[in-house]
Amino acid sequence: MNTAFLGLGAIGRPMAARIAAAGFPLTVWNRTTERATKFASEHNAKQASTPAEAVRDADVVITCLSTSPDVRSLLDGPDGILAGIRDGAALVDCTSGDPATSREIAEALGAKNVAFMDAPVSGGVVGAEKGTLTVMIGGDAAVLERVRPVLDAFAGKIVHCGAIGAGDTVKAVNQAFLAIHLLCAAEGLATLVKEGVDPHRALEVINASSGRSNSSMNLIPERVLTRAFPRTFRLALLEKDIGIAAELARANRVPAPVTQLTADLFRVARGELGEVADHVEIFRMIEQWAGVEVK
Numbered sequence: 001m002n003t004a005f006l007g008l009g010a011i012g013r014p015m016a017a018r019i020a021a022a023g024f025p026l027t028v029w030n031r032t033t034e035r036a037t038k039f040a041s042e043h044n045a046k047q048a049s050t051p052a053e054a055v056r057d058a059d060v061v062i063t064c065l066s067t068s069p070d071v072r073s074l075l076d077g078p079d080g081i082l083a084g085i086r087d088g089a090a091l092v093d094c095t096s097g098d099p100a101t102s103r104e105i106a107e108a109l110g111a112k113n114v115a116f117m118d119a120p121v122s123g124g125v126v127g128a129e130k131g132t133l134t135v136m137i138g139g140d141a142a143v144l145e146r147v148r149p150v151l152d153a154f155a156g157k158i159v160h161c162g163a164i165g166a167g168d169t170v171k172a173v174n175q176a177f178l179a180i181h182l183l184c185a186a187e188g189l190a191t192l193v194k195e196g197v198d199p200h201r202a203l204e205v206i207n208a209s210s211g212r213s214n215s216s217m218n219l220i221p222e223r224v225l226t227r228a229f230p231r232t233f234r235l236a237l238l239e240k241d242i243g244i245a246a247e248l249a250r251a252n253r254v255p256a257p258v259t260q261l262t263a264d265l266f267r268v269a270r271g272e273l274g275e276v277a278d279h280v281e282i283f284r285m286i287e288q289w290a291g292v293e294v295k
């Protein structure tokens with residue numbers, strides 16, 4: 001199967017690297033050209049100068065951009081995906097997207113007999129490097145079976161969640177859990193430090209108790225207590241994700257005050273911490289408000 005990968009960002013890059021390493025013929029495209037040039041020089045991949053050129057020979061096209069509207073923006077025009085993509089190809093969008101825009105994209109591609117699946121991923125940059133990502137799929141199960149060998153290059157688990165948009169929806173709710181856990185942990189640990197409790201000791205208890213989460217078990221010990229705060233997943237993207245979750249709750253008339261409030265707090269944090277801050281740096285905002293560091 002010929003493949004194309006569009007969007008060599010923090011997570012797209014290691015995903016594409018695994019596709020190349022698995023032996024699939026690969027063509028890459030990235031908006032900032034130098035990133036694609038560097039990737040092609042380091043991996044067994046060709047570089048294309050436009051999205052249309054990237055997808056021309058591909059049976060499976062993978063996109064991994066910031067937002068669904070970013071993916072939508074690559075479809076049209078003489079250099080766009082629709083101008084180049086083959087009849088019968090499949091486009092798998094690994095962006096953490098929004099279901100309404102995914103359905104629009106699916107419709108535009110369907111008119112050219114191209115299948116679409118929303119396929120957001122979870123597991124972070126390390127999971128992408130190791131090939132252990134969880135992939136949540138919205139779309140036709142038969143298309144999933146067709147593209148599965150390519151997804152297997154970076155996936156540890158693939159779950160078919162339902163019709164187009166279902167993958168995006170599950171991802172948004174997962175991200176709401178993450179954002180809420182992080183905020184609540186930041187508030188709780190700041191309080192514990194002010195009470196004079198060593199946060200390492202507190203996490204030893206919490207991680208053997210019912211309040212534990214991926215944040216308490218992995219993110220906080222590795223990134224906050226060490227003060228390392230590596231930048232692997234931008235807070236701006238988590239703000240986008242929880243915004244999608246809040247919007248979905250509202251659209252379905254589900255009272256969701258915790259999700260809405262967390263979305264607002266992440267919007268404030270994005271304003272305060274900027275576009276390049278990592279999601280775990282939400283701790284810095286709470287620490288500043290509390291006048292204490294969790295370390």
Ligand code: NDP
Pocket residue numbers: 007008009010011012013030031032033035064065066067070071073074094095096097121122123124125232233234237238
């Ligand atoms: P980055 O910000 O590192 O990279 C974003 C990528 O999208 C870059 O290749 C960027 O191009 C491209 N891009 C953005 N807007 C456009 C546009 N309008 N037209 C063309 N290209 C565009 O993000 P990540 O790689 O971290 O994330 C990508 C997706 O994966 C997001 O939806 C994110 O929520 C999700 N995700 C990320 C995880 C992580 O750990 N990082 C984990 C799970 C999901 P350029 O290089 O030119 O800026």
